[in-house]
Amino acid sequence: MPKVSVVIPAYNAMAFLPETLESVLQQTFTDFEVLIVNDGSSDNIIEWASAITDPRVKLISQANQRVSSARNTGITNAQGEYIAFLDADDLWEPTKLEKQVRCLDEKPEVGLVYTWTLLVDKENNPTGRIFASHIEGNVWNKLLEDDPISSGSSPMVRRSCFDTVGLFDRNLAYAPDLDMWVRIAFRYPIAVVKEPLLRYRQLPNSFSRNREGMIKDLRQVVEKTFASVPLEQLYLRNRCYASIFFGLAWLAVDEGDYKKAIHFRQQALLHYPQIRYTEKYLRLSLAIAMIRWFGSNGYDGARSLTRILRRRLLGVSV
Structure with missing residues (x-):
């Protein structure tokens, strides 16, 4: 075998x-x-x-x-x-x-x-x-x-x-x-x-670019998972939904659509307001602002530089 x-x-x-x-x-x-x-x-x-x-x-x-x-x-x-x-x-x-x-x-x-x-x-x-x-x-x-x-x-x-x-x-x-x-x-x-x-x-x-299908399936996964967790862990459910909308916001950022990214960011906040104080919220907000001020090309240039620095910090060569 x-x-x-x-x-x-x-x-x-x-x-x-x-x-x-x-x-x-x-x-x-x-x-x-x-x-x-x-x-x-x-x-x-x-x-x-x-x-x-x-x-x-x-x-x-x-x-x-x-x-x-x-x-x-x-x-x-x-x-x-x-x-x-x-x-x-x-x-x-x-x-x-x-x-x-x-x-x-x-x-x-x-x-x-x-x-x-x-x-x-x-x-x-x-x-x-x-x-x-x-x-x-x-x-x-x-x-x-x-x-x-x-x-x-x-x-x-x-x-x-x-x-x-x-x-x-x-x-x-x-x-x-x-x-x-x-x-x-x-x-x-x-x-x-x-x-x-x-x-x-x-x-x-x-x-994976069908947004409505992704939301429907991800919601089903969350609901199925939390149907069997202990009651004291149900508070995590809204955090999971916030994370889903954060992911959709980043997909909108990748497409250069800052208005759609703002919409998904707001949905994340409605589910989990405390996310406003996290580092990932700051990164998303900066990305949205850069697209809004400098357009997709300006944002892509800054992101490329950030990725190079991140790879060096991780010690990864590609």
Whole structure:
């Protein structure tokens, strides 16, 4: 039996899938299987997969049922003790599996380990942005507030966790990842490898840009989570909603729409007024002000300089 099962859902993904698979086959840790779940693609994935000679790579085909169902199919067919998920357009650095396996081996109480994430463009060029979090331990509420994992291609999960918490929720189109990570963190400690070992590809037609769908799904995740928490922790619910609207405000900032960013910031304040006194509120307000005064180009220039300084402080080279 392989130590790790790598699950790659794929739907008409041949533009990036070969490069994604190559990043797995180049891992320094080699005791794995790769389960590519063809989710009803109409491209040439079957012909392409039939030419792969590495016996660790298997193709499973099903009718189109979207990403949660594809991941569930991968989990059901996985033989590994640990399961790592990888979207068909993302890439791993060569030591990702090695370092995550070591973490789970050394910390048997941990259910999930994630890594830092480097954002890249369509051509795999770094954008200068890094998702770097130090959140770990018993932190389910922090996942709802800050979503430090940030991508479905980052975590490696102990296979037994799914026997406890169940599979991905097929009814969630925009937030099945967050829902699953919170469910795991509610039962198990989580850990982080503090290196950018995932390259998350940002595409202009990203599925995640449907704001109304995101809000609907995130609300469902929050309500489902807080339906089962102790009464003394219900105060965290409004903080989670504030965090959701903060995230939407930053998406509006990225689009240069300061009026929409102000609207989402106000929604965050209505849910959790104390957020006004936090450092993240100050950063968002400065970003909104810069776009308002200097336009998107002026803001982008200042942000690029800030990212360079942040990377140097983190000791990360890209």
